[in-house]
Amino acid sequence: MCPEEYKPFNRNPPDEYHHLLHLFYSSRTPSENPAESTYTPPPKWIPNAMELDRAGVKFKKKKPPADNFLNITFERRKMKITPLLRLLKLCLTFRSGRMEIPPLQIYDYTGPLFQNLIAFEQCYDNTQMHITIYALFMDCIIDQAEDVRLLHLEGILEHKLSSDQAVAELFNKLGCQVYFDSKKNYLANQIEKVNKFYDSKWHKWLAALRRDYLSNPWAIISVLAAIFLLLLTVEQAVFSALSYIHHR
Template identity: 25%
Template sequence: MFESDDESLLEITRDEENLLSSIKQKIKNVPLSRCICRIPEEQLKGNVDKYHPQLVSIGPLHHSREDLRSTEDRKWLYLHALLSRSTRKPTSMDARLKICVNMIKESEHEARKFYEGNNVKLNSHAFVEMLLVDGCFIIELLLKYSAKELRRGDDPFFTSMEMFLRLRSDVLLLENQVPFFVLHRLFKIVQIPNIKDHSHPSIVTLSIAFFKRIIQREVKNISSQHGEDFKHLLDLVHNYYLPTTPKFLSSSTGRQTILPTASTLHKKWIRFKQAESETLLDINFKKGVIKIPPLKILDHTELLFRNFIAFEHCHGDKAKPVTSYVLLLRSLIQSEDDIRLLYKSRILVNGLERQEQILDMLKKIIVEEEETTMDMDFYYGGLREKIKEHLQTIKINRFMCF
């Protein structure tokens, strides 16, 4: 009798194990929402340099492009430098290389899901090698940026400012990404030297240091708020642009959410003022004043906004804060008069110097307006209603055309 019960218990345990195994396999095979996508052909026309790498390929979407082969040797040099760095642990370069390769092999299925729908045709061997080389290249690049003593005198990425700026832009492109979890896992394997001002550097803190001048705000350690759960480096930078203020709720949808120009609003007694805010997207309205954080237009601004917008649409989430911000700017800024007004309000910091660039950028950035205003969660949707309510309270009879 006892033996029979024991055999029955054993059978139940095996059934449970089979069930658990089945559930784990299904979880493993659940497709992620895509977060590294190709840019639609319509958006690429005339703007390839804003979406496609010009110097170095990262990830599978531009792998083996003939015009980028000149920098492939540099990536292998970075890989060698990272894996051969001396360590207090008695681990050889060959041993570290083997650990890295085995880790990536185990992560291959998970990593491929980041490119779901993009027809990544690399076989397993080529895909693993690509993640290893590109991932280690990124880590070594971040280390060399923060620690000058690690750089070689003949390294063109750091001896030519033009090349460095192009490289930094390439590393931010949506089509030029590898999953962040791969970087994180590689970082835990390789030997990280002591770096001045970084007592215990992490992949996040080094990434923040590398992109600090692009972020346009006081940089704090974002890992304390978001951990290390980023999809890729573009996502990490994108997190620094997310608004912290409550969104403007709206009872209407579609084009009713779009504002008149800044000059038109100014004529209706609406004032503009520079906001002191943590992020660029923290826009506020109170007592007839629209407060907007200062924006400095730089050479990389258009590229950054374009790739943020592409990422928000690729990811499939209805919340598209940067898309909302750019759409709002397009509504407010349609002439040089609008630029001058926002410059005097200390919102467009270098607006007078770059009037043509600002107008051209906002005109050219493609945001599908029907999708943007009808299908997404427009962050500033209720701003127009708040302005109208304010005008009604001060009994102005000549309203703008709503």
């Protein structure tokens, strides 16, 4: 578990730390307790990365400065319109989802390190369970090698393990039989927004349209040509109907 940049660490007096794991844990988690969430999360997390991608959610590497690897955000953004698509502006100015995740480097020792930090949070009630929530979140979006590959292509995950499948199995094991207090879920609001976006059939339809018909210039030209021919056909039908009515 290694973020690209280390944050400065100046916290409690040395005698307030129980052991080295406690000290390391404090250096990786936020200095201040997060604001209480106004949202009570249901017993539901989110789909994996590939499913979210097919629903129109785009994963992006969070740009610096990022506080730490825990700072995951989701927002709805307007889709960009290229000059070639000006004619379709009215039907392409819908919003897409954008999930920003700080980069994470994974090594052979990352799994045991996460397990120790999660065990620390399970044993001490006064922790905010940031590591546990993060691990459960990553377990949700990473089900198989394809999910790891998608996050890797976006610069979010870098690993030194034998395969992408090994990374997927690492996070899948971290999420097994882990207890957490839902009131301490610092990602509750983000999860709610992601689920609302994912549950929209309109977003899934629009994402399929972009993927199947607007993924390259030739496909876009074909769609424009089809729309143009459709408009000509409708226009011809309207004029034929008007001409028929006029001659009656």
